[in-house]
Amino acid sequence: MIKSGIDQDAIINMFSQATAKQGEALRKAVGEATLKALQGRELTMENIRKVIKTMTQASSAGAALNPAGPQDIEAMLGKAFAGMDAALLQAVQANRKALEQFAAQGVDMQGKQMKTALANIEKMEDVFFDAVGKAVKDTSGPLQGPWQQVLSSMKLSGTGTGNTASEALEQLMAQSRSAMRDSRASSMKAAQAMMDSYTALVSGVLIGMSEGLAQASSAGEGRARKK
Numbered sequence: 001m002i003k004s005g006i007d008q009d010a011i012i013n014m015f016s017q018a019t020a021k022q023g024e025a026l027r028k029a030v031g032e033a034t035l036k037a038l039q040g041r042e043l044t045m046e047n048i049r050k051v052i053k054t055m056t057q058a059s060s061a062g063a064a065l066n067p068a069g070p071q072d073i074e075a076m077l078g079k080a081f082a083g084m085d086a087a088l089l090q091a092v093q094a095n096r097k098a099l100e101q102f103a104a105q106g107v108d109m110q111g112k113q114m115k116t117a118l119a120n121i122e123k124m125e126d127v128f129f130d131a132v133g134k135a136v137k138d139t140s141g142p143l144q145g146p147w148q149q150v151l152s153s154m155k156l157s158g159t160g161t162g163n164t165a166s167e168a169l170e171q172l173m174a175q176s177r178s179a180m181r182d183s184r185a186s187s188m189k190a191a192q193a194m195m196d197s198y199t200a201l202v203s204g205v206l207i208g209m210s211e212g213l214a215q216a217s218s219a220g221e222g223r224a225r226k227k
Contacts, residue, residue, distance in 0.1 A: 003054050004037055004047075004050045004051050004053075004054040005036065005037035005038075005040040005041065005051065006033055006034075006037050006051065006054050006055055006058060007033070008054065008057075008058040008061075010033075011029075011030070011033065011055065011058035011059060011062060012058050012061045012062040012065070013062065014026065014029060014062060015058075015059050015061075015062025015063045015065075015066060015076060015080070016062040016063075016065035016066050017066070018062075018066065018076055019068065019072070020068065020072040020075050020076065023075055023076060023078075023079040024079070026076055026079040026080060026083065027079040027080070027082045027083040027086070028083065029083065030055060030059065030079070030080050030082075030083025030084060030087075031082075031083035031084070031086040031087050032083075032087075033055065033083075034051060034052070034055050034083060034084050034086075034087035034088075035086075035087040035090055035091075037051045037054075037055070038051055038087060038088075038091055043091060043094065043095070045120055045123075045127055048088070048091065048124075048127060048131070049127060049130075049131045052084055052088075052127075052128060052131035052132060052135070053131050053132075053134065053135045055080070055084055056080070056084070056131070056132050056135035056136065057135050057138065057139070059076075059077065059080040060077070060135070060136070060139040060143050060147070061139075063076055063077055063080075063143060063146075064139070064142065064143055070142075070145065070146060073143070073146050074145075074146035074149050074150060077143070077146050077147055077150050078150045078153070081132065081150050081151075081154060084128070084132070085128070085154075085159045085160050085161050086160065088124060088128055088159075088161040089159075089160040089161050089164050091124070091161075092121055092124055092161055092164045092165050092168055093164065093168070095117065095120070095121050095168070096121070096168035096171065096172060099114070099117055099118070099121075099172050100171075100172065100175060102114065103172055103175040104175065118169060118172065121165050121168055121169060122165060122169060124161055124162070124165050125158075125159050125161050125162030125165060128159065128161055129151065129154075129155065132147075132151065133151060136148075136151070
């Protein structure tokens with residue numbers, strides 16, 4: 001069954017047959033499937049929640065069918081979480097690259113849309129934990145314990161998504177301040193260039209005025225001689 005861009009049957013089958021030694025393969029497969037699902041839709045917070053929830057549910061359904069012991073199941077679920085984390089980390093980087101283009105143009109980071117975009121990056125880790133937590137509530141009893149261990153451990157150590165989001169926010173704000181300084185400096189240079197040429201401009205105007213006065217004076221003298 002395909003839901004939120006994820007082939008749930010394939011994920012369930014993979015987790016139901018996996019062994020603890022295949023943890024890295026599980027992480028990679030979950031990461032690729034999650035990233036593909038995220039790429040197939042607008043990267044809104046709501047769509048991110050749906051993808052993470054669906055992947056968590058599929059991984060849980062497969063793990064529930066696996067005959068391995070609790071510790072091995074916990075390790076597998078930990079790899080599922082790590083795979084989703086890797087995909088979300090790339091989503092954060094995509095947000096950062098898009099916003100960097102705006103920052104480079106000197107767009108004010110305090111504008112409504114920019115503040116919303118920055119806020120979404122900042123809360124990406126919270127959305128991740130929240131989506132997994134809500135999906136876990138719907139899982140069967142035996143998986144509650146392993147999932148809670150995974151979530152507790154990751155909240156203590158932090159996720160790649162959260163760390164990358166913090167770095168992205170710092171870089172974006174620094175770039176924004178730099179772009180605004182450069183913009184002001186450019187405007188000041190243009191104004192200074194105009195001021196530097198001001199005296200020359202005045203001289204030119206004065207010369208023009210003098211030539212005009214000379215021509216008027218000559219015309220006046222000519223009329224006086226005729227009289």
